[in-house]
Amino acid sequence: MRKLAVVAATCLVLAGCAASWEGQEVRYRIDSLDTSSPTEFFRLELVGDAPKGALDPQDLARKPVQPKAVSGGAAVGDEVLCLVEQKKGSAIEDSNVVTFVKSCKKA
Numbered sequence: 089m090r091k092l093a094v095v096a097a098t099c100l101v102l103a104g105c106a107a108s109w110e111g112q113e114v115r116y117r118i119d120s121l122d123t124s125s126p127t128e129f130f131r132l133e134l135v136g137d138a139p140k141g142a143l144d145p146q147d148l149a150r151k152p153v154q155p156k157a158v159s160g161g162a163a164v165g166d167e168v169l170c171l172v173e174q175k176k177g178s179a180i181e182d183s184n185v186v187t188f189v190k191s192c193k194k195a
Contacts, residue, residue, distance in 0.1 A: 107176040111139040113169040114148065115195060121164055122152070129154050132189065135167060143174040144185035151189045160194030167195040 116132035129152040138145030153170070155162075162168050170192040177183030 107143060108174065109141055109143045110171070110173045111142060112171075114139060114172045114189075115167055115169055116151070116189075116192075117167050118158075118162060118164050119150075121155070127154065130158065130162075130164075132168070132170070132192075139172075143176055144187065147174070147185055147187045148172060151187065153189050153192055157190070158192040158194065162192075162194040168192045169195050 115135040117135050119131045119133045122129050122131055132151045132153055134149045138148045142148055151172075158168055160168075170189045173188045173190070174185050175188075176185045
């Protein structure tokens with residue numbers, strides 16, 4: 089009976105864990121510079137297909153990033169390589185996937 093309780097508790101813990109995916113460098117093209125708000129940001133557009141294993145490939149298609157987060161002096165029209173991470177709140181619930189774009193550099 090004790091072993092069954094341990095197995096059941098382990099299954100519940102594993103089922104409730106958040107899912108995550110961290111891709112290799114993902115290639116984006118800087119589509120435009122958005123200056124409509126006080127904080128400027130580049131609008132990035134995915135080059136090619138989304139990497140395999142992504143939790144939400146469609147969410148990788150277009151992402152904003154601040155120009156200061158891109159090293160190498162990139163400008164509109166340039167391609168950049170960024171590390172991308174996706175996290176899902178819970179494996180049990182139908183929660184949203186959140187995508188983080190970080191460490192971009194001019195390709």
